[in-house]
Amino acid sequence: TTPAVAPVLRLTSGLLHNSCWSLRRQARKLGVNQRSRQAHAISQIRTEAMASEHALISESAAWEALKKHVKTIEGTHLRELLQDQERCEELIKEYDGVVVDLSRQRVVHETIIKLLKLAEEAKLKEKIDKMFDGEHINVTENRAVLHAALRAPRDEVINCDGQNVVPSVWEVLDKINSFSDQIRSGSWLGATGKPLTDVVAIGIGGSFLGPLFVHTAFQTEPTCALAAKGRRLRFLANVDPIDVARALADLQQETTLVVIVSKTFTTAETMLNARTVRTWITSALGTEAVSKHMVAVSTNLKLVKEFGIDPANAFGFWDWVGGRYSVCSAVGVLPLALQYGFGNVKKFLEGAWSIDDHFRSAPLGRNLPVLLGLMSVWNVSFLGCPARAILPYCQALAKLAPHIQQVSMESNGKGVSIDGVPLPYGTGEVDFGEPGTNGQHSFYQLIHQGRVVPCDFIGIIKSQQSVYLKGEQVSNHDELMCNFFAQADALAFGKTREELLAEKVPEELIPHKMFSGNRQSLSILLPNLTPYTVGQLLALYENRVAVQGWIWGINSFDQWGVELGKSLAGKVRTQMNAARTKGKPLSGFNYSTTTLLTRYLQGKTQ
Numbered sequence: 001t002t003p004a005v006a007p008v009l010r011l012t013s014g015l016l017h018n019s020c021w022s023l024r025r026q027a028r029k030l031g032v033n034q035r036s037r038q039a040h041a042i043s044q045i046r047t048e049a050m051a052s053e054h055a056l057i058s059e060s061a062a063w064e065a066l067k068k069h070v071k072t073i074e075g076t077h078l079r080e081l082l083q084d085q086e087r088c089e090e091l092i093k094e095y096d097g098v099v100v101d102l103s104r105q106r107v108v109h110e111t112i113i114k115l116l117k118l119a120e121e122a123k124l125k126e127k128i129d130k131m132f133d134g135e136h137i138n139v140t141e142n143r144a145v146l147h148a149a150l151r152a153p154r155d156e157v158i159n160c161d162g163q164n165v166v167p168s169v170w171e172v173l174d175k176i177n178s179f180s181d182q183i184r185s186g187s188w189l190g191a192t193g194k195p196l197t198d199v200v201a202i203g204i205g206g207s208f209l210g211p212l213f214v215h216t217a218f219q220t221e222p223t224c225a226l227a228a229k230g231r232r233l234r235f236l237a238n239v240d241p242i243d244v245a246r247a248l249a250d251l252q253q254e255t256t257l258v259v260i261v262s263k264t265f266t267t268a269e270t271m272l273n274a275r276t277v278r279t280w281i282t283s284a285l286g287t288e289a290v291s292k293h294m295v296a297v298s299t300n301l302k303l304v305k306e307f308g309i310d311p312a313n314a315f316g317f318w319d320w321v322g323g324r325y326s327v328c329s330a331v332g333v334l335p336l337a338l339q340y341g342f343g344n345v346k347k348f349l350e351g352a353w354s355i356d357d358h359f360r361s362a363p364l365g366r367n368l369p370v371l372l373g374l375m376s377v378w379n380v381s382f383l384g385c386p387a388r389a390i391l392p393y394c395q396a397l398a399k400l401a402p403h404i405q406q407v408s409m410e411s412n413g414k415g416v417s418i419d420g421v422p423l424p425y426g427t428g429e430v431d432f433g434e435p436g437t438n439g440q441h442s443f444y445q446l447i448h449q450g451r452v453v454p455c456d457f458i459g460i461i462k463s464q465q466s467v468y469l470k471g472e473q474v475s476n477h478d479e480l481m482c483n484f485f486a487q488a489d490a491l492a493f494g495k496t497r498e499e500l501l502a503e504k505v506p507e508e509l510i511p512h513k514m515f516s517g518n519r520q521s522l523s524i525l526l527p528n529l530t531p532y533t534v535g536q537l538l539a540l541y542e543n544r545v546a547v548q549g550w551i552w553g554i555n556s557f558d559q560w561g562v563e564l565g566k567s568l569a570g571k572v573r574t575q576m577n578a579a580r581t582k583g584k585p586l587s588g589f590n591y592s593t594t595t596l597l598t599r600y601l602q603g604k605t606q
């Protein structure tokens, strides 16, 4: 295939791949029969191919221009770029108290212009609008993507399939408000007449990581801490019996409320844990106790009922909320409201909405999630950095990186375009992180002198906690923030041979003590860490991930990649059970799996 024909072939084959479900669905909507459906599909493929609407972004002029521009950037060093005040001014942005400093990115004015051109080429603005307009942009699951509606004010109108979804969102929020109030005030009593002071939230993935992130961020915030006095919130995610033991340790059934959180209500680990904890409850309090001690959050209210939970004790959400984007639905709001009161959670939703509103309306050049997303695309696709470190200088944000790992990696780790065309470029990034300064004493060595890993530094101006020690040179929080400022500069400036010579470093140590610098990072500075700013931070990342996916031309809202492992586990489950109960020999596995599985089963009987 000659290079000129390759994109066309790729495009056509992708469209043909794609035609099966997407076009059939569209034709079905038009109410046409099988034959004319086929004709319709073919003509649509032609029209779409002609309009080049589905061409890969890497074939655009804007992408090509950025590739060429890399040469210019390679001729720069952040040491010099940071001397240019005009450039820095252009790259430090602020919205609603959130400061985002992009001046330590390896970009100049021209890079931003070119990235905005790429955004235009990728039809980014239209894609943002389509999301807020409730279009079914998650095409492989035929769903809208409206997690932003979960935090919309009561009077906002967000339509999906011809209906404003905001009233139904608020119906659930009002129900949570009243239920959490009953539990917290003690007007809802357990089976033995005691108030329920402890909550165990059972769920995994998006039904766990977001709520855990927010819980960790709220825990030490004074208003939240006061509201949570005398209450405990635990999470049970892993199917590992160790996690069950850890989650239930020291809890009493008669004072515990269990919240089963599962969008599908079919996730194997969650359902097994739910059955385990139901037995824990009923063995102590009898089966009648379930209605007082167990509630559920799900989109599958039928299965919730079949599980034995009173529909009145179920909190619904909708298929237009992706699992990893569900923390602002009852998934997060219910457990968090039980622990911290609905008022605090409402402020968190308001913070997230502040960024959503900015995201949908601000011009792209001043739009924080857009600029953040473009920086990531630039680093991943043009500067060849496939990893990103998320480094909050705030212990309360300890669970930010694990949450963003799912939001980002499950969304953008894809191999084909939204039309099913295999991608000639990598998408997504490897996210990891730890709060500073702990991370500095762990993996920063690699970031400073080993591989280039773009870093997100997140700092807080006013700590959640006041100062204990007086008379020190700086307070604990100031000390923490000294490191926040220093690390970004250490990465950018590095340390030269000349500087080391001036310090009289022995010649043989100079190569070891040199820092190349020119390692990019960005800094996000929040005024404080309150429910409101936690919401802002969440929405910044969620929307940023969407921007990256839209530029790369992928579907950031499905997750087919998690299915294969799940179904293979089902096969192992069946055979493990048959081997144990009927002594049936294992079959159909490869040599390695058979050997290990046999060893495992033998070990159990010894």
Ligand code: F6P
Pocket: 204, 205, 206, 207, 261, 262, 263, 264, 265, 266, 267, 270, 323, 324, 410, 559, 562
């Ligand atoms: O395995 C991945 C996943 O499907 C996630 O996308 C989701 O957040 C998680 O499992 C849990 O799913 P559910 O809420 O349906 O139990």
